Amino acid sequence: METLLLGLFYISTLYAFIPGLITRLFGFRVFRRGVSKDHFALTFDDGPDPVYTPKLLDLLKLYDAKATFFVVGSNAEKYPELVKRMHEEGHLIGIHNYVHKTNWLMWPASVKKQIQRTTKIIHDITGVTTHYYRPPWGIVNLFDFAKRNETQIVLWSAMFGDWRQRIGADRLTERMMKKLGGGEVFLLHDCGATLGANTDAPMQMLIALERVLKEAQTRGLQSIRIDEMITMGKNLKKKGNAAPSTSTGENAVHRGKPALSPMKKCIVSLWFLWEKVFHFLFRLKTTNSEDPIFHFRIRPYHGDTVKMMGDIPLVHGDQVLELHFDNKKLFQIGMRSRSSIQVAIGMIRGVEKTLPELASYIMAHPELHDVKALYGVTMINRGTEQLGFTVADLPKGLFAKSTTIYLKFLMKVIHPQGGARLKQSSSKELVPKMLVMPIELLLERYSEGGSHRHLKQKQQKDLQSAEDATETEVVLSTSLT
Structure with missing residues (x-):
């Protein structure tokens, strides 16, 4: 019953409330x-x-x-x-x-x-x-x-x-x-x-x-x-556009921190307020309240069976730790970055920091020992396997379509260069994927008793590879929050 109500809340929020609010208040x-x-x-x-x-x-x-x-x-x-x-x-x-x-x-x-x-x-x-x-x-x-x-x-x-x-x-x-x-x-x-x-x-x-x-x-x-x-x-x-620009637009982006219009500032502020309400309603937690990258909650998995790393199956009904990126944190990363590559690097470093924190948190909380996997939905399609995630397609249907539209909408509204990035990307590039990682793999690689030190050295190489990459897909949220 709780899952059904949550699903209805997700759908009504995504399908009706947010679009109505944005169009009425800001004419989006x-x-x-x-x-x-x-x-x-x-x-x-x-x-x-x-x-x-x-x-x-x-x-x-x-x-x-x-x-x-x-x-x-x-x-x-x-x-x-x-x-x-x-x-x-x-x-x-x-x-x-x-x-x-x-x-x-x-x-x-x-x-x-x-x-x-x-x-x-x-x-x-x-x-x-x-x-x-x-x-x-x-x-x-x-x-x-x-x-x-x-x-x-x-x-x-x-x-x-x-x-x-x-x-x-x-x-x-x-x-x-x-x-x-x-x-x-x-x-x-x-x-x-x-x-x-x-x-x-x-x-x-x-x-x-x-x-x-x-x-x-x-x-x-x-x-x-x-x-x-x-x-x-x-x-x-x-x-009006025939006149030379003095403070905004592409030149401003290259000079430094992109300027936000008053309307976008209002939209961003409204969105952050809504995120707080969402976190309160669904009791999302974080390992680091002062500088969060992830928020998470426990829920049953409702998709098709997925083979994770180590041939570990994730089946319908298994408990998962559902991850939600912190939109405010990622917006700050986006504002400090001049390209999608820099945003990606900032996200990789944030994830690299947070996965060990998640592993320690799970070890310290016995009520999480029955959780089988980490789970999230994202448009990041590169580099996540190196961290231990398995990337899988979302089942075709209303959820996949609505999630695609939602994430593109959020990218355009929140990311300083989101609209331009959407125009540059093909429809095949901006497709949400499901990411899953077995909890036992998380603990093995990222807990203090695991092989975290060896993995960290490997990830430093992966990070350097990301800096040299020519294409990295980025979005400022991996969830319906």
Whole structure:
């Protein structure tokens, strides 16, 4: 039961909580605000609706305002004439799933089918293929990031609770006026038929919207489509990049310690806080609380049988010491390093130091004497056999796919050069592997009574070989923490 709950916690954290937190707080891999001073974007979810969408289109036409409609596929299927009218009047049409259901409650394949089905419906009606996607309630899952080349996820910078009728037109107007300005992305709804919404709420929205559009004209603000707002931002960024860089970028990396943007600093701080929570919840321990490399816990092994060194089998149900690299420590190593080779060397030295500490810890704790192996998941594919580990492929399936995406995501977010490293590496290079080592081999090689001194001399040679290596794969976490 404990294992099942832990598995559910892992999956929910990785699949839903972390992606949702990162996108909402930091806008990671989503578009939610423009940079134009004279334009804002009106976006409408949940339609089309046979009563309110025609009235909305009339209002937009009256004020020469362009908008983006994220349509529910099943509604678009019922009212194709409204989707056609949206397109003919110059509005952008995006996807809001085929049914209004959160992505947290659907498998990746189900979400993909929802998007593909809605895309086909829109194409059949308009002849245009859309790439703009807003998940219901703005809730993303881990695999939504993987669809980056297929879809552009669009969230918002301002929402007003317009799906509740009790808000009323006056209060809604006040809220919208406060946010009316260049670059803002308004979230509104032209249909009140979804869960939690009021059927007649769009009428209050229409009253408020007309007031806002009048005020926008007075201020010289124009509502444009999301694709136009995104293009404006890209063009501005290109102009900005034409100027010589003074403190950041590749030159800064070569001069010394890479500079972190304020957003990345916030992300890193948030991640370290989450790691502390994870360690507390699952009671992870370490051999060195002042300068940790590994954290660990005992759990049953649930994979296929693996032959470790010495032909020792690791079978389903065996107790393993699950290792988790300390993300803060490895981030510090990454910040001090100018290349992946230097990061790798720092990690090798840290592991070399910690394995004897682990061996001594196990010898001193009788409750660990039934543990059969060390176990971890990592993208490090070189040099670990020399330390006594056996490298094995993860079984194909959801865990392997989600772990790959997660570790790449963590590398990009935490590692100062993570994004560039991902672009340089092929998909075959960045694949998580399972590492296992028999406890008896750990004790034989690394305990005080074993052949640790002889091994240390050998590892010094291995370390020199690592310094001369031309390729070493590095990631800043080997676990789901």
